[in-house]
Amino acid sequence: MAESLATILVVEDDGEIRRFLCSALGAEGYKVVESANARRGAIDAATHKPDLAIVDLGLPDFDGLEVIRGIRKWSPMPILVLSARSREHAKIEAFDAGADDYVTKPFGIGELLARLRVALRHRARSTTGGVALKLGGAIVDLEARRATRDGSEIHLTPIEFRLIGCLAKHAGMVVAHKQLLGEVWGPTHQGDTHYLRIYMKQLRDKLEADPLRPRHFITETGIGYRLVCDE
Amino acid sequence: MDNRRPLFGYFWAVAAAVLGTLIGLAMTPRFDIVNIAMVYLLAVVVVALRFSRGAAILSAVLCVAAFDFMFVPPQGVFTINDVQYLLTFAIMLAVALVISGLLDKGRSEAGARAALAIEAETERIRSALLASISHDLRTPLSVLTGASSTLAEGGDRLDPQQRIALARSIYGQAQHLSDQVDKVLQMTRLEAGAIALDRDWASLVEIAGSVLNRLSDRLSGHRLIVEIPSDLPLLRVDAPLIEQVLGNLLDNAARHTPPGTVVVLRAEHLANEVIVSVEDCGPGLDERDMDRLFAKFNRGASEATGGGAGLGLAICRAIVTLHGGRMSAEPNPGGGLVFRFTLPVEQAPRPPVEAEEA
Numbered sequence: 001m002a003e004s005l006a007t008i009l010v011v012e013d014d015g016e017i018r019r020f021l022c023s024a025l026g027a028e029g030y031k032v033v034e035s036a037n038a039r040r041g042a043i044d045a046a047t048h049k050p051d052l053a054i055v056d057l058g059l060p061d062f063d064g065l066e067v068i069r070g071i072r073k074w075s076p077m078p079i080l081v082l083s084a085r086s087r088e089h090a091k092i093e094a095f096d097a098g099a100d101d102y103v104t105k106p107f108g109i110g111e112l113l114a115r116l117r118v119a120l121r122h123r124a125r126s127t128t129g130g131v132a133l134k135l136g137g138a139i140v141d142l143e144a145r146r147a148t149r150d151g152s153e154i155h156l157t158p159i160e161f162r163l164i165g166c167l168a169k170h171a172g173m174v175v176a177h178k179q180l181l182g183e184v185w186g187p188t189h190q191g192d193t194h195y196l197r198i199y200m201k202q203l204r205d206k207l208e209a210d211p212l213r214p215r216h217f218i219t220e221t222g223i224g225y226r227l228v229c230d231e
Numbered sequence: 232m233d234n235r236r237p238l239f240g241y242f243w244a245v246a247a248a249v250l251g252t253l254i255g256l257a258m259t260p261r262f263d264i265v266n267i268a269m270v271y272l273l274a275v276v277v278v279a280l281r282f283s284r285g286a287a288i289l290s291a292v293l294c295v296a297a298f299d300f301m302f303v304p305p306q307g308v309f310t311i312n313d314v315q316y317l318l319t320f321a322i323m324l325a326v327a328l329v330i331s332g333l334l335d336k337g338r339s340e341a342g343a344r345a346a347l348a349i350e351a352e353t354e355r356i357r358s359a360l361l362a363s364i365s366h367d368l369r370t371p372l373s374v375l376t377g378a379s380s381t382l383a384e385g386g387d388r389l390d391p392q393q394r395i396a397l398a399r400s401i402y403g404q405a406q407h408l409s410d411q412v413d414k415v416l417q418m419t420r421l422e423a424g425a426i427a428l429d430r431d432w433a434s435l436v437e438i439a440g441s442v443l444n445r446l447s448d449r450l451s452g453h454r455l456i457v458e459i460p461s462d463l464p465l466l467r468v469d470a471p472l473i474e475q476v477l478g479n480l481l482d483n484a485a486r487h488t489p490p491g492t493v494v495v496l497r498a499e500h501l502a503n504e505v506i507v508s509v510e511d512c513g514p515g516l517d518e519r520d521m522d523r524l525f526a527k528f529n530r531g532a533s534e535a536t537g538g539g540a541g542l543g544l545a546i547c548r549a550i551v552t553l554h555g556g557r558m559s560a561e562p563n564p565g566g567g568l569v570f571r572f573t574l575p576v577e578q579a580p581r582p583p584v585e586a587e588e589a
Contacts, residue, residue, distance in 0.1 A: 088429070088471050089429065106405065106406075106409050108402065108406075157585055158585070159583075159585050185583065189583075192580070192583070193431045193432045193433075194432035194465055194579060194580055194582065195582070195583045197432055197433065197434045197437065197465055198465075198582050198583070199583075200434075200437065201434060201436065201437075201461075205461075211436070211440075211461075212436060212439065212440050212443070212457055212459065213440055213443055213444060214440055214444075218441075218444070219437045219438075219440060219441045220441075221433075221437075221438060221441050221470045221471050221474045222429070222469075222470050222471035222474075
């Protein structure tokens with residue numbers, strides 16, 4: 001699917017914000033469906049079947065989290081959250097509800113469009129299936145369980161492979177701490193954030209050119225991690 | 232003056248009466264009975280000066296009773312033959328009431344003066360806040376109004392480059408405005424104790440990496456040296472807040488020192504804390520500015536624009552203090568400034584054990 005033909009649902013109560021979102025998205029070639037409240041948003045999501053939804057959390061009738069939960073019951077479409085709540089807590093709630101990424105208000109349109117492209121690309125890729133991940137000089141083949149860096153073999157532990165796999169499933173997007181811990185170590189370890197700190201350090205030491213300034217295993221402080229692969 | 236312990240005052244009222252009586256007994260029969268009355272009066276005055284009005288009245292009543300019983304004829308009974316002693320009693324009671332009354336007035340006046348002083352200080356901070364906010368908000372708002380109205384009303388007569396330049400300055404000022412509002416809100420919440428730390432295990436290397444990533448444009452003109460040992464222990468902190476502190480210090484260093492100079496970010500583990508420092512090689516500050524560095528609404532004298540309401544460092548210090556750490560600034564021996572903060576190290580939980588596959 002060509003990205004530029006994608007349909008985007010915008011659920012946002014503020015008319016001014018909707019207006020600039022729609023003109024910016026329209027200028028990029030996206031088809032835009034607008035909803036001014038949660039109820040309308042849920043209906044539009046079901047009738048228009050958009051490729052991606054942008055959902056504001058502070059809606060007049062219901063919390064935007066309800067819209068996200070509603071969509072997640074029947075669709076895996078990427079959901080991008082707009083939030084004026086800058087505290088990480090609200091973002092974590094949105095991830096728990098099923099959001100894929102977030103942008104904090106006020107935001108520049110460039111940032112929003114970049115996140116949107118990543119989410120749409122991810123959607124396009126997840127249907128085509130796995131290829132080896134290119135991370136700078138490192139290549140990780142999850143199926144063959146092999147990793148190399150600058151041509152030479154790198155040893156990764158089974159948990160390290162699982163961690164990369166979990167991040168790669170959502171490549172380019174944020175994966176919350178809780179989700180990573182749950183998927184890699186199991187539901188009883190969802191609070192053991194220190195596991196992640198230790199393993200992310202190991203992965204960066206093994207795969208990043210400069211572990212202090214990672215270009216692929218990106219920290220979203222207080223929220224989770226994001227894997228950025230080269231195209 | 233011991234208003235908070237009234238029972239103590241009553242105890243001394245009784246003790247004063249007893250003491251007065253003992254002294255009075257020692258004075259008889261060499262002294263006239265009037266002088267003994269003076270001893271009792273002294274006891275009442277002392278109690279009235281030191282303790283509450285209630286204790287003063289009690290001591291007056293007790294002294295009068297003791298004086299009457301022990302010394303005024305007929306002794307050993309509470310009856311009085313000479314009416315003039317009634318006057319003595321009245322005077323003792325009056326002295327007790329007058330003195331404690333005067334003291335009460337003095338005490339409440341002192342309280343009122345203290346309240347006035349607090350109010351004046353609050354007023355001073357409020358007006359500093361207002362002055363600072365109105366300056367910091369008005370400048371970007373003027374740019375926003377001017378640039379956007381130019382675009383809206385005459386945009387079609389401008390060439391594309393001019394339009395883009397105007398739009399860019401709107402964007403920049405709006406971001407600046409947003410930062411200011413965030414800072415004022417955060418400082419208010421910090422002061423109101425409304426920020427609860429969301430502590431979790433975090434890696435300082437990661438936090439630093441995230442900050443350096445975010446500030447890479449801002450820091451690109453400086454020579455940045457990072458010295459963080461890779462075996463630094465994990466810290467139990469509110470990572471986004473610590474990221475904010477680190478970001479603020481590095482941003483300040485980049486903004487207030489000439490391009491091309493060195494900025495050093497260092498961390499070390501000493502005893503039960505981690506010490507993080509940001510050193511710059513800029514012009515530094517004179518002693519007076521040094522003292523006011525962490526004060527709210529302070530902006531360096533030379534700093535005409537973009538000071539961020541002078542709240543940044545006050546916020547940083549409040550965040551570090553909330554974590555149980557300390558934050559300080561001192562001149563860098565080689566010129567410039569060193570900002571340093573500490574974070575307590577807690578015993579980290581055991582790391583996961585992974586059984587290696589063959």
